Amino acid sequence: MGETSEDTVAKQEEPKDQETAEAAVDSTAAGDEPMLVEPDLDFIRAATKHGGESLKKCFQCGTCSAVCAISPDNATFPRKEMALAVWGMKDRLVSDPDIWLCHQCGDCSARCPRGSKPGDIMAVARNFSFQHYAFPGLMGKMLAGAKFLPILFGIPVVLILALLAVSGHLGIPKGPIVFEKFFPHFLLDPLFILASLWALTALGVGLTRFWKDVKNDGALEENGAKPGLIPSIIAAVREIALHQKFRECDTPNPRSVSHLLVFYGFVGLFITTTLVFFGLYLPKVASLVGMHFPELTPLPMKLYHPVKILANVSAILFASGLVLMIYQRSTDPEKAGATNYYDCLFLGVMAGLALTGILSELLRLAGAAVLAYPMYFIHLVLVFFLIAYFPYSKFAHVVYRTVAVACSKYRGRT
Ligand code: SF4
Ligand code: SF4
Incomplete structure (x- = not known):
């Protein structure tokens, strides 16, 4: 030029x-x-x-x-x-x-x-x-700036309060603290299932558009072997799950440790939530068809229950990764890279989730009902935020990155 x-x-x-x-x-x-x-x-x-x-x-x-x-x-x-x-x-x-x-x-x-x-x-x-690539586009715009945050948080607050009010559960339950009494699963689960279906649909539409565009990006030359779609996807998932590329840099990047902690903490929490969900509903479904299925995850779970142990270990990994991430971004911004709005939102929601989850559990164990239930309510609002807005927030990075890496491998870009 x-x-x-x-x-x-x-x-x-x-x-x-x-x-x-x-x-x-x-x-x-x-x-x-x-x-x-x-x-x-x-x-x-x-x-x-x-x-x-x-x-x-x-x-x-x-x-x-x-x-x-x-x-x-x-x-x-x-x-x-x-x-x-x-x-x-x-x-x-x-x-x-x-x-x-x-x-x-x-x-x-x-x-x-x-x-x-x-x-x-x-x-x-x-x-x-x-x-x-966000679908619908309006949601992508709403998650791009702080001015829509009151609406985004207001939606789950109103929805959850409305469900509690309609079902007569508005108020602090008496007796031992059992979160199921405050917000029964038959109310909670349909809400989160709907939020998950919404997120999956929106993500599916966005990723389909994205895949179409990146696959046809004419500026890239390819000169490597083309391994086929499924091997490309498997290789991409392995590369991202193990953070392999982090280790190829000239400068050792300490962010890989915090990333891995948050990543595996999140995966552990996702697995425990899924296990609790199926543990709750499989016996009910089995009884409907005249079969017996043991209750494997009775609520509230004992501290030594394997699923509870997995949940607590995952929460500790997740929380320590987050603390490390925030520490690295605040003490060494040069190495951590610029922190933008999406990073702040990601860290804020994740920190809020970890904090309210741990505090809900501690307050429950301490018997402080008047604090434990509202803390759990805030935790539920954040869980909804995480699930329903997944396709429009930094959480979606992991999915878009996987698709882009898989596409690069599929195209033989080495
Ligand atoms: S970003 Fe810096 S190193 Fe890269 S091409 Fe521009 S001036 Fe050169
Ligand atoms: S930050 Fe720069 S050097 Fe590091 S992976 Fe990205 S493009 Fe490459």
């Missing part, structure tokens, strides 16, 4: 007509074919606001792509993503599977001679990506 990125962005910021602003030709980002660039100025503004303050500094030297240990040999990243971001080519960026291969180790940001933060820009692009 004959001009610097600052010149380019300055031009983009003062177009005569923002809708039809026509920029120049960018052969770096798009391959050899010249193409007309129509910058999405909203994207540039939003990218700058959401942690991409360093966007304008890039002058396309390519150092970042050279130092990235996990960038493929051809159509390397993150230089091409920096070019796309500078030009405001949001539509190209959100369907670029390479943004999901990056795990924000910060090697590229540390070596950039211009002080740009390509690792952070990749993170911003990922947030735009799952917001772009």
Whole structure:
């Protein structure tokens, strides 16, 4: 390019007509074919606001792509993503599977001679990506900023209070603390099943659109063997579950430990919730058809019950991973990468879940009914938030990343 990125962005910021602003030709980002660039100025503004303050500094030297240990040999990243971001080519960026291969180790940001933060820009692009594919789109927008939080939290508060009121359970139950008395499972479970079905449907629609776009991304060259769809998915799941790519960086990334703790803590809690659900309903279903099925997870469970032990160990892993994550982000932001709104929301909801879950249990054991039940209520609101808004929050990262990594392998991108 004959001009610097600052010149380019300055031009983009003062177009005569923002809708039809026509920029120049960018052969770096798009391959050899010249193409007309129509910058999405909203994207540039939003990218700058959401942690991409360093966007304008890039002058396309390519150092970042050279130092990235996990960038493929051809159509390397993150230089091409920096070019796309500078030009405001949001539509190209959100369907670029390479943004999901990056795990924000910060090697590229540390070596950039211009002080740009390509690792952070990749993170911003990922947030735009799952917001772009969100279904319905309005929900994606609502989860993108704090102004809709009162509505998002208000929905489960109203729903749960309405169910309690209609079923005559509004009030602190007398006697020993049993959460089942406060919010019976026959009320609780349909609500969360509906929330789960909603989330699965929304995620399915979003991922289908995403897969279609990343599979057809024409900018990527492939030169490796194509292993087929199922092996690609298995390899992607294994790579992400073991955090293999974290270990390939030049700079050892301490975030891998906190990520693993949160990841496996979350998986453990998901398994225990599923076991309790089936433990509760299988005997009931069996009795309906004249069969007997033992009650394997009687509520409230004893502390030494295997499922309870798994739940408590998972909660400890989860909570310690979160504390470590927050500590790393606050004490070493350079290495942890820029913290944007999605990160804050993720950490806030996860910390709230862990805290209210542990406090509910401790208050129950202490016999403090007047505190234990309201704490449990807040915990339920957060569980609903986690499930129903999963496709629109940072929780969705793990699914989008798995699909993008699987797609890269499927396409033979090595
Ligand atoms: S190293 Fe910095 S200046 Fe060079 S291409 Fe990457 S982001 Fe741009
Ligand atoms: S943050 Fe790390 S993984 Fe991501 S592009 Fe930079 S060097 Fe590569």
